[in-house]
Amino acid sequence: MTATASPALPTLADQRRFRRSIAVFMATGFAALLGVVISAAVLMVMNQRQTRLINHTFQVEREIASLRFAATRLVAANLRRTQDLTPAAQAAIEEARQQLDRSLAELGALTRDNPRQQARMPLLGRTAVQIELQAGIPVRDGLIDDSYVFVQRPNDLVVRLTNVMQGEEEALLARRTQEQRKIERGFYIILGMTGLLLLVVGGLTTASLYSYTSELSASRKALRQANTGLEAAVQARTAQLQRANSEIQRFAYIVSHDLRSPLVNVMGFTAEMESAIRALDDLLIEANADRPDAVPEDTRRILRQDMPEAIHFIRSSTEKMDRLINAILRLSRLGRRDLMPEWLDLNTLVREAIDSLRISIDEAGGTVEIMGTLPQIFCDRIAIEQIIANLIENAVKYAHHDRPPHIRISATNQDDGIALHVADNGRGIDPRDHERIFDLFRRSGAQDRSGEGIGLAHVRALAYRLNGTVSLDSTPGTGSTFTLHVPRHFTGNQDPS
Amino acid sequence: MTQNVTIIMIEDDEGHATLIEKNIRRAGIANQIHHFRDGTSALEFLVNTPGGPLREGPTLILLDLNLPDMSGTDILAIIKADPELRRTPVVVLTTTDDRLEIERCYDLGCNVYITKPVNYENFAAAIRQLGLFLSVITVAQPGA
Incomplete structure (x- = not known):
């Protein structure tokens, strides 16, 4: 047969290539995902920092406003005091002063990271103290020294100073907001690029999977064709x-x-x-x-x-x-007869064969013994009957001159069927003739019995037709054992000739 | 047997024909025997010859199945399909003893089937029986 090898049949190298490309795609996909996760984390941290900074700026601005408000309140309270000498007015002054001091301290703490704002703090402090002095609040030790310069309108100075500081903070805020926007933009870019990469990898994987699957189905088709062939x-x-x-x-x-x-x-x-x-x-x-x-x-x-x-x-x-x-x-x-398989009990069949040969067995003074129980087989009755009868007949016919024939019939189970043994104590067969005796018209040993040399040829032809074989084990002078091997279940393959 | 019954023997083997005729004569049958060695000439004589037995008088056919030019069963089929010939008794006398072949001959309308035994005594006996058979049968008259 000429094997029609398909060109679509994928080779081993093809399969290796496919496995490698799939692995590469998977790795790329996972790497992209991992990159997204890491960059997202990094950007998140950066964003958080920016947010914190922005909040800080807001806080500073709030504090500046609060300081300015406190200073204005203090000035206003002081003005009011000239007309209203109630303890309530005194309390308002005290409250405004406390707020001013708190704001001053807070602002100093908040702007510690910013040297430019920090530089403005001493002047602001002193101006605030001057406002307090004007409000008749005793100066705490160390705050006023010789170099202290009094300004004409301290409140205006506070307003100016705080305006400058506010401007500074606003600039900072603008810068930080821009920074944050940049980070966000970067995040979106990375996200978009990763998405694109995943799309590409997914597309490539799908494509290679598709091509591999179509190769596989093509090869399966080719295989099926080869099988049919x-x-x-x-x-x-x-x-x-x-x-x-x-x-x-x-x-x-x-x-x-x-x-x-x-x-x-x-x-x-x-x-x-x-x-x-x-x-x-x-x-x-x-x-x-x-x-x-x-x-x-x-x-x-x-x-x-x-x-x-x-x-x-x-x-x-x-x-x-x-x-x-x-x-x-x-x-x-x-060879032309149609075989008709049926369930056969070999015990019955062998006993019937012995009965039909009873006369010749008795004439020879022989005995036939069935060893153990014989199996059941699904086979053609006539063929099996003829084989058994032929083998027993031969065993009786070619007995040893010195002893009456004793024939033992037994069966053994085998992987692919059963073996039926017909063993005798007859004259035996020369090893040279073990094949020959199964040929038509061929006989072995002393030709002192009538016969045409047909029986064993017949037996072998029958055995072949039953998908079986017949074999011989013999020692001249001691006896022979003929063994019929047949399937337990004959399936039949007879041609309608 | 009626004297005017003609025996037509279709047999390619000269020896067989001689032995058959010898034994028929020994059985005391003196009827005319026409011998044909092949199917074609036998059919020609049976069907087409104006002076053939068909129109002359009653006939009996001895037919061998193994002929050189055609199968005996074909001749049998032709005879039994012919409206005028089909009542003519046909005795198939042949070496074939195949069951299927015998059945086919009877299905085609063969009247007697005899297997030629190799054993001559049996052969002679079979022909003598045939002679006995010939002496008692009544053959249909043509046109009757």
Whole structure:
């Protein structure tokens, strides 16, 4: 058969390449995801810091506003005090002063990270103190020294200073907000790029999966085609063998029939000749009675001895030839018979075979023994019967001269069927003849029993038809064991020839 | 047997024909025997010859199945399909003893099937039986 190897069949290298590319895609995908996670985390941290800074700026701005408010309140309270000398007014001054001090301290703490704002703090502090002094609040130690300069309108200075500080903070806020926006933009860019990368990787993976799957299905198709081709080849071969087999059977059939036709003539005309000789013999007797010397001794011998002898040989040979032709015919018919498998109990079958051969077994003084229980098989009854009968008959027929035949029949289970053993204590078979005796018209050992050499050929032909075999194990002088191997369940493959 | 019954023997083997005729004569049958060695000439005589037995008088056919030019069963089928010939008794006398072949011959309308035995005594006996058979059968008259 010419194997139609498909070009689409993926090679081992193809498969390796596919596995590698899939691994690369997966790795790329995971790396991209990991990158997104890491950059998101980093950006988140950065964003948090920015937010914190922005909040800080807001806090500073709030504190500046609060400080300015406190200063204004203090100035206003002080002004009010000139008309209102109630303890309530005094309390308002005190409250405004406390708020101013708190704001001052807070602002100082908040702007510690900013040297430019920090530089403005001493002036702011002193101006605040001046406002407090003007409000009649005693100065705490150390705050006013010799270098202290008093300004005309401290409140205006506070407003100016705080305005500058506010401006500074606003600039800071603007910068930080921009910074934060930049971070956010970066985050979106990374996210977008990762998404793109994942899309590409996903696309590539899908594409390579698709191509691999289509390659696989193509190869499966190719395999199926190859399988069908193989099946067709086996079928063609089987058909060929069956044709050859039926051809041989037809041949055997035709030959044996055509051989018969001339045999009818040989036998017929031999008989005619025989009766002619008898007529001549009568004539001879008559002639002898008339003139005893008329027929010479030679002629008499020809008529009385030679010719009857010749006719006897012609007859016996033709008869033998007829038997052989009949044997061939029987074998060829055997191959044409349809097998009909059924469940058979070998115990029953063997006992029946023994009963049918009872006369010849008893004549030989023989015994047949069934060892153990024989199995059941699904097979053709007639074929099995003929095989068993033939083997037992042979065992009885070719017994040893010194002892009566003792035949043991047993069975063993085998993987693929059963083996039926027919063992005897007969004369045995020369190892050289172990194959030969299964051939048609071939026999072994001393030819002291009648037979044509057909039985075992028949047995083997039957065994083959049952999808089985027959084998022989024998020691000359001791005995032989014939073993029939057949499937437990005959499935049948007979051709309709 | 009626004297005017003609025996037509279709047999390619000269020896068989001689042996059959010898034994028929030994059985005391003196009827005319027409011998044909092949199917074609036998059919020609049976069907087409104006002076053939078909129109002349009653006939009996001895038929061998293994002929050189055609199968005996074909001849049998033709005879049994012919409206005028089909009542003619046909005795198939052949070496074939295949069950299927015998059944086919009877299905086609063969009247007697005899297997030629190799054993000559049996052969002679079979022909003598045939002679006995011939002496008692009544053959249909043509046109009757």
